[in-house]
Amino acid sequence: MKKAVIIPLAIALVILLAFATTNAYRVPTADISFVECDERPTSVATVEFEVSGLKCRGTARTFARQIQDVPGVVSFVAYARTHSAIVEYDPALTDPDAIREAFEEPILHEGKTYEVFKMVSVAGE
Amino acid sequence: MKVLRTLVQVLFLGGVVALLLRGLAGHTPNTCEYYCPFGGLVALYPLARYKAYACALTELNVALLVSVLVLTVVSKKSFCGWVCPLGTVQEWLGRLGGKLFRRRFRLPKGVDRVLMNLRYVVLIAVPVLTFTVWKFDLGFRAYDPFYILFTWGGHETAAFSFYIVIGVLAAALLIPFFWCRYLCPMGAAMDPLSRAGALRIRRNRDTCTDCGECDKACPHAIPVSRVDEVTARNCTNCLDCIEECPVEGALELSWFGK
Ligand code: SF4
Numbered sequence: 001m002k003k004a005v006i007i008p009l010a011i012a013l014v015i016l017l018a019f020a021t022t023n024a025y026r027v028p029t030a031d032i033s034f035v036e037c038d039e040r041p042t043s044v045a046t047v048e049f050e051v052s053g054l055k056c057r058g059t060a061r062t063f064a065r066q067i068q069d070v071p072g073v074v075s076f077v078a079y080a081r082t083h084s085a086i087v088e089y090d091p092a093l094t095d096p097d098a099i100r101e102a103f104e105e106p107i108l109h110e111g112k113t114y115e116v117f118k119m120v121s122v123a124g125e
Numbered sequence: 126m127k128v129l130r131t132l133v134q135v136l137f138l139g140g141v142v143a144l145l146l147r148g149l150a151g152h153t154p155n156t157c158e159y160y161c162p163f164g165g166l167v168a169l170y171p172l173a174r175y176k177a178y179a180c181a182l183t184e185l186n187v188a189l190l191v192s193v194l195v196l197t198v199v200s201k202k203s204f205c206g207w208v209c210p211l212g213t214v215q216e217w218l219g220r221l222g223g224k225l226f227r228r229r230f231r232l233p234k235g236v237d238r239v240l241m242n243l244r245y246v247v248l249i250a251v252p253v254l255t256f257t258v259w260k261f262d263l264g265f266r267a268y269d270p271f272y273i274l275f276t277w278g279g280h281e282t283a284a285f286s287f288y289i290v291i292g293v294l295a296a297a298l299l300i301p302f303f304w305c306r307y308l309c310p311m312g313a314a315m316d317p318l319s320r321a322g323a324l325r326i327r328r329n330r331d332t333c334t335d336c337g338e339c340d341k342a343c344p345h346a347i348p349v350s351r352v353d354e355v356t357a358r359n360c361t362n363c364l365d366c367i368e369e370c371p372v373e374g375a376l377e378l379s380w381f382g383k
């Protein structure tokens with residue numbers, strides 16, 4: 001029966017390997033550009049937010065709608081696994097605080113307001 | 126060994142229950158779906174075709190799918206017998222049912238065999254429906270007892286979803302591992318690899334007394350006493366047969382039956 005110990009060891013090993021390798025095949029949940037290629041500003045800054053509420057393609061599309069009208073927002077990439085939103089913006093026109101304010105804005109739906117997105121953390125790149 | 130397996134089962138079941146409670150309290154946006162290996166299987170088609178994940182699926186689902194398949198090659202359906210929380214709940218209900226009714230119910234062999242193929246239908250139907258009728262949404266959530274139970278009626282479930290869970294759990298009281306045996310698509314995906322699984326039960330003909338205790342002990346109705354090595358696709362390496370065998374060494378865990 002000593003061999004039986006191999007089973008939990010194998011379970012632990014394959015699960016550890018799964019968590020250790022996920023970043024190797026990271027694919028965005030959404031990748032949206034708000035400007036045409038030839039309209040891209042010459043200088044672009046990037047900010048990465050961790051956002052509660054950003055958990056699938058649908059919520060990523062809603063997130064994009066929340067920030068698309070902020071002047072200077074260039075593009076947005078979402079990763080549902082890490083709940084992260086990486087936003088490119090023109091630093092001459094906007095900043096991370098304005099972007100945060102836009103996505104945290106409550107959403108009106110069928111007469112009710114919902115606070116869908118809340119920033120958990122922020123990191124500049 | 127029973128203690129070790131129970132400990133592992135409690136660990137994983139406790140994990141999803143903790144996730145459920147934290148989710149209900151609003152402390153985490155992740156549900157059990159975040160860690161579901163079957164989600165990895167559903168994710169494969171859009172990943173290959175559009176380089177994108179459907180709905181809330183991520184690379185973690187794919188990584189865990191690969192893990193489960195590798196585990197199956199090594200140790201048959203150990204995922205079902207040691208890890209899967211829905212398997213654990215059904216196992217415990219099956220034991221309770223055994224005590225309540227003093228027997229395990231089995232469907233007639235022919236019916237059982239036909240119904241066992243239903244899980245292949247589910248395995249094909251779920252991805253096909255996801256990309257057609259459900260338009261890349263995870264519509265299976267409303268029918269998946271794992272998701273319904275461990276999100277306690279999460280996103281996209283409906284009132285009928287709870288009837289599905291109640292039905293599956295009630296059936297598991299009577300027929301051991303009802304969902305796994307007849308409907309689980311993840312189990313179906315593991316089947317071909319499970320047959321070849323390296324770690325398997327071996328019966329020693331010289332010491333075996335043909336008492337049949339192992340057959341009675343096996344919750345998956347595998348006729349252990351009639352084979353030299355268990356290659357059956359449903360074997361979860363739960364080791365219950367070894368536990369119940371009265372003859373020391375008549376059954377043992379082996380590499381490829383050697
Ligand atoms: S009782 Fe034995 S044969 Fe049956 S599933 Fe468990 S390990 Fe496999």
Ligand code: SF4
Pocket residue numbers: 328332333334335336337338339340349350369370371372375376
């Ligand atoms: S329980 Fe042990 S001795 Fe009895 S039939 Fe099974 S392997 Fe043989």
